[in-house]
Amino acid sequence: MTIYPALEIPNTLAAGPGPGNTDPRVLERFAQTGVADHMQKDVLRGMIEAKEMLRNVFGTENTYTFGVAGTGFSGLDCIFSPILPGDKVVVFVNGTFSGIDSLTIRMKASSREELAADPINPQPECVTVINVPHGQSVTGDMINTALAEYRPMWAFMAHWETGSGRINDLQGFNDACEKYNVLGICDVVSSLGVDYFRIDDYPAIVAWASCPQKGILCLPLTYAPVSFSDKAINLLARRGCRTYVHNPILEARHWGIIEGRDAAPSYHRTHSCYAVAAFHEALRILLTYTLKQKAADYNYHEKALRHAVTEMGCEVTSNMTSLVVLNLPAELAGLEKELVADCRAEGFCIWPTLSEPVQIRIGILNQLNTESITKIVSLFADAMIDKGAGFNKNEIMYGLKAYYENEWISKGIVD
Ligand SMILES: *Cc1c(COP(=O)(O)O)cnc(C)c1O
Secondary structure, eight states: OOOOOOOOOOOOOSSSSSOOOOOOOHHHHHHHHHOOTTHHHHHHHHHHHHHHHHHHHOOOSEHHHEESSSSSHHHHHHTTTOOOOOOOEEEEEEEEHHHHHHHHHHHHHHHHHHHHHHHSOOOOOEEEEEETTTTTTHHHHHHHHHHHOOOOSSEEESSETTTTEOOOHHHHHHHHHHHHTTTEEEEEEBBTTTBBBOGGGGGEEEEEOOOOTTTOOTTTOOOOOOOOOOOHHHHHHHOSOOOTTTTTTHHHHHTTTEEEEEEOOOSSSSSOOHHHHHHHHEEEEEEEHHHHHHHHHHHHHHHHHHHHHHHHTTTOOOOOOSSEEEEEOOGGGTOOOHHHHHHHHHHHEEEOOSSSSSOOEEETOOOOOOOHHHHHHHHHHHHHHTTOSSSSSHHHHHHHHHHHHHHHHTTTSSS
């Protein structure tokens, strides 16, 4: 038997699609919290307060708004749990994550025979997958056409597809669901806490899920925010679902949501006092910053990064504001994975795409200041020059400085 030395993990520059850099205040709450069990009064108060703050973050009056312990896919599993075998579903896929969501949905909607035929990647009759090419957005027209043709019970879309960095049409999705009387389900893992939107403005979408580590910025493994409309919960109450742990009605009980109302919490599973305290702090930080200001700041700094990498000869194909997805200039094409590996080895943790085509992804989660963006641009410029790029780094850095100065002048911050 080997007992290994204590695990040391260095601090890196997390400049990928997620996780984002955790605020020291969140880590402090995690570490300063005393041990207390999952029914201790302050732990429960923290969960109730977090639930109420989460309703604000989502922009919703949905009573069934709470956190699912785990990662983004834990929350997604919870919002997909009302899908039962044989339910007709239309799924829009335009990248890695909506592709995995599609897999979860196909597993849940399969009959026993369909699951047995291909257990790891079932292809049930009742699920129609609309594949939109990598680098393109899902448009309202595509959604309308598909829902008109297939008339499903459920439809699913990712709001922001992090695999390709594309924003999909949330309004179009809602409107088509409303028009064809379809229950909409949406993955807002990458957009919640980054973009400004209120889910109550999209009433045909009945279930929503996000994650702890992107816009919420609470990596210390905590909670994936979810929200369900009463329509979804009523359906679930009638039909049930095949999970205890991710059953939305049962999970919600520990957050003090019982029979459709806020009430005293009751045991569902052993929540961690450390996780509750960290999550609570992350929500406080986000709401204090304000969702609107966050969205504006992501927009502003993404433009700076986009501008700089374009000046370096890269082609940006994304339109999300927390992430730039790019092709290297022709003379460096094919070197994407090597370049990313070089950067990662130095603690500058950018990412390639996880599915074809190979592209580079640089993220700015919680890097919303001039110094951080300047550092990211400088490190990326060095990596490209190492690989043989021909641009002048000084010009790029002056260009970035000019971008910020012009913005400051136009915003009246300096004159
Ligand atoms: C990151 C991401 C996920 C998965 O989240 P995990 O926290 O890795 O489980 C799912 N969907 C989208 C759109 C994502 O960006």
